[in-house]
Amino acid sequence: MINRTIDEKLVEQLKEKMAEGLLPQWVITDPDIYELELEKIFSKKWQFLGHETELKENGDFVTRWMVNDPVLMVKNKKGEIKAYLNSCSHRGTQLCTADRGKKKTFTCPYHGWSYNLDGDLVGIVAGNKIYGEEMVKDDWGLRPIPRVESYRGMIFGCLDSEAETLEDYLGDMKWYFDMMLGRSDNGMEVIGLPQRWVAKANWKSTQENFSADPYHVQTTHRSTVEMGISPEDPLYASYGHQIVMNDGHGLNVITSKTGRSKSAFQSMPQSMWPMFQRNLSEKQADIMERVTVFVGGVYPNLSFVSPIHGTEGEMHNYLNFRVWRPLGPDKVEVWCWFMIDKDAPESYKKDAYRGYLGSFGPTGTLEQDDTETWARIVEVSKASMMKNKELNYNNVSNYLMGFSHVKPDKDFPGPGIAYPTTYVDALSRRMHEHWLDLITKDTVKEVNK
Amino acid sequence: MSFSVSSQVSLEIKDQITNFLYQESFFLDNRKYKEWLELLSDDLNYVMPMRETKEGVNVDNISEDSAFFDETKASLRTRVNRLYTKSAWVENPSTRQRHFVSNVFIELGDKTDEYKVRSYFLYKRSRGSMVETEEMFGQRDDVVRLIEGEWKLVSRRILPDQTVMSTMNMSMLL
Numbered sequence: 314m315i316n317r318t319i320d321e322k323l324v325e326q327l328k329e330k331m332a333e334g335l336l337p338q339w340v341i342t343d344p345d346i347y348e349l350e351l352e353k354i355f356s357k358k359w360q361f362l363g364h365e366t367e368l369k370e371n372g373d374f375v376t377r378w379m380v381n382d383p384v385l386m387v388k389n390k391k392g393e394i395k396a397y398l399n400s401c402s403h404r405g406t407q408l409c410t411a412d413r414g415k416k417k418t419f420t421c422p423y424h425g426w427s428y429n430l431d432g433d434l435v436g437i438v439a440g441n442k443i444y445g446e447e448m449v450k451d452d453w454g455l456r457p458i459p460r461v462e463s464y465r466g467m468i469f470g471c472l473d474s475e476a477e478t479l480e481d482y483l484g485d486m487k488w489y490f491d492m493m494l495g496r497s498d499n500g501m502e503v504i505g506l507p508q509r510w511v512a513k514a515n516w517k518s519t520q521e522n523f524s525a526d527p528y529h530v531q532t533t534h535r536s537t538v539e540m541g542i543s544p545e546d547p548l549y550a551s552y553g554h555q556i557v558m559n560d561g562h563g564l565n566v567i568t569s570k571t572g573r574s575k576s577a578f579q580s581m582p583q584s585m586w587p588m589f590q591r592n593l594s595e596k597q598a599d600i601m602e603r604v605t606v607f608v609g610g611v612y613p614n615l616s617f618v619s620p621i622h623g624t625e626g627e628m629h630n631y632l633n634f635r636v637w638r639p640l641g642p643d644k645v646e647v648w649c650w651f652m653i654d655k656d657a658p659e660s661y662k663k664d665a666y667r668g669y670l671g672s673f674g675p676t677g678t679l680e681q682d683d684t685e686t687w688a689r690i691v692e693v694s695k696a697s698m699m700k701n702k703e704l705n706y707n708n709v710s711n712y713l714m715g716f717s718h719v720k721p722d723k724d725f726p727g728p729g730i731a732y733p734t735t736y737v738d739a740l741s742r743r744m745h746e747h748w749l750d751l752i753t754k755d756t757v758k759e760v761n762k
Numbered sequence: 763m764s765f766s767v768s769s770q771v772s773l774e775i776k777d778q779i780t781n782f783l784y785q786e787s788f789f790l791d792n793r794k795y796k797e798w799l800e801l802l803s804d805d806l807n808y809v810m811p812m813r814e815t816k817e818g819v820n821v822d823n824i825s826e827d828s829a830f831f832d833e834t835k836a837s838l839r840t841r842v843n844r845l846y847t848k849s850a851w852v853e854n855p856s857t858r859q860r861h862f863v864s865n866v867f868i869e870l871g872d873k874t875d876e877y878k879v880r881s882y883f884l885y886k887r888s889r890g891s892m893v894e895t896e897e898m899f900g901q902r903d904d905v906v907r908l909i910e911g912e913w914k915l916v917s918r919r920i921l922p923d924q925t926v927m928s929t930m931n932m933s934m935l936l
Contacts, residue, residue, distance in 0.1 A: 409817075410815055410817075411814075411815050411816050411817045412814045412815045412816070412925065413814070414816065414817060504827060504828075505812070505825060505827040505828030505829070506812055506814055506825055506827075506828040508812065508828070508830065508927075509925065509926040509927065510926060510927035510928070510929065510930070510931070510932070511926065511927070511928055511930070512930045512931070513930050532849075533851065535847075535848075535849035536844050536847040536848075536849045536850040536851075537844075538849075539847035539848065539849055540840075540843060540844060540847060646926065666829075666832070667832050667833075667837070670829060670830070670831060670832055670833075671837060671840070671841075674830070675830065675927055675929070675931050675932040676810075676830045676831055676931075676932040676933075678840075678841060678844055678850075680931065681850075681852040681931045681932070681933040682849075682850065682851045682852050684852065684930045684931040685851045685852045685931075686851070688930060692892075
């Protein structure tokens with residue numbers, strides 16, 4: 314195994330800068346840093362695999378990726394969700410290439426080894442005696458993803474068998490998931506397949522852009538202001554709270570200048586409000602009545618948005634989750650899921666889906682402009698002036714918004730550290746400090762000693 | 763199974779419909795989006811389902827429950843209007859794009875003055891000073907109708923051949 318190290322001096326410099334709210338830009342697309350991220354973050358932390366409604370019946374499966382690890386996720390005969398490395402245990406060939414489907418056994422096209430829904434090796438072509446003596450099939454099942462756990466229907470996997478539980482990892486975020494995913498009796502459902510496309514971007518930038526940066530809304534998405542859809546007030550996306558949580562998680566609870574939303578419960582049908590109130594605590598229901606947009610993320614690479622979107626005069630709410638799957642320092646495959654309350658009327662679901670297509674995902678008019686800024690960051694991050702590790706050029710990104718004067722609001726009803734505006738870099742700073750802690754853990758090479 | 767190459771559509775009609783498709787591409791490639799909107803019937807149905815990888819032979823791999831576009835003329839007008847603002851950054855500076863339309867096959871439609879039109883598309887795009895170019899390709903199943911002497915697009919179903927799109931966004935109209 315190759316052990317990667319970082320110079321102690323460099324780590325100190327990075328930490329000093331980060332403590333001042335500054336992140337040297339070269340770290341965004343540096344290839345060595347990227348390798349460290351794969352090893353120290355993506356091999357250790359929980360990553361989103363899918364939602365339980367994507368596996369409705371026993372035998373249903375989907376294929377997913379945890380960065381470079383192919384995942385085959387199935388519902389077995391007992392109705393349990395299992396996830397395996399999607400690779401034949403014989404010669405390592407990718408076992409299943411379909412996006413989704415229903416099966417009892419998976420057969421490798423190379424030599425014909427086949428596996429059941431429990432990952433057991435159940436068939437060897439020409440019998441296993443050809444191996445000399447009878448092979449112990451139990452030794453050659455599919456390798457399970459070390460940890461698979463779910464919360465409110467959201468299934469996550471983790472490559473580190475020693476990792477803390479998913480619930481501990483989500484921590485304070487559970488309270489907010491309870492609101493977004495648990496407001497209806499029957500929870501949420503995924504409609505269709507996730508949209509997938511490859512963007513020119515670094516995963517840290519997309520996670521930050523989506524989860525922690527409502528400040529970009531007034532400029533990146535200015536076209537909606539020009540069209541009269543969004544307000545002229547440049548502070549319009551700032552009203553509400555930014556909440557910083559454990560492990561680099563966080564979200565923005567965006568309301569409006571009055572602190573209230575024009576439409577209670579994010580324009581969900583009024584017939585559903587009593588159900589929401591029944592399923593939510595008083596504090597949660599209060600937030601749900603006032604919120605316009607929830608937008609946030611679970612570190613390292615899951616982001617979500619629950620907006621109110623107007624489609625031809627009608628307002629709709631939906632929940633969009635997305636995984637930023639790194640394909641390299643400057644490439645991200647985006648996986649974008651649409652979710653809606655199972656209990657919502659069918660016509661509402663359809664309209665909300667059309668509203669989603671108009672705003673988010675690759676064809677969404679908001680997200681299109683985001684892709685442009687993601688690309689513009691990676692296109693310049695390899696510059697020599699950015700790469701200068703002594704920082705003579707001071708090529709740092711600025712995370713100073715609210716650094717000195719925005720103090721937490723102790724009266725905010727939810728868990729986490731809540732700042733009384735979303736135009737603040739508190740969550741971005743926390744994410745990057747956390748990133749630095751993770752990639753430097755056990756990798757610092759002592760120099761000059 | 764026999765296949766008749768006679769489609770019962772006159773050369774004159776075929777010529778008009780093919781020209782219609784070429785003119786449409788020209789409008790899209792030259793930022794004449796408002797002119798493009800004029801080619802759409804008021805009851806337009808414009809969809810782009812996703813493609814999925816499925817196991818098996820001769821299985822339908824169009825994913826009917828998943829989409830990139832599901833538009834009406836009104837929602838397309840909103841998209842078009844946005845492209846005339848100063849701050850639709852994805853198209854400002856504007857991209858250079860070409861819609862190559864080929865393999866046009868025209869049949870009689872279900873109603874008078876309606877025709878079913880199948881075509882292939884190859885979409886290419888260049889942005890900024892990037893040397894890499896982007897592309898997308900697939901099939902379009904259209905219905906066109908002659909309304910008061912003018913050809914209009916009544917419905918379009920765009921079938922991409924990729925399951926994971928390789929363009930950094932899908933700001934283009936197809």
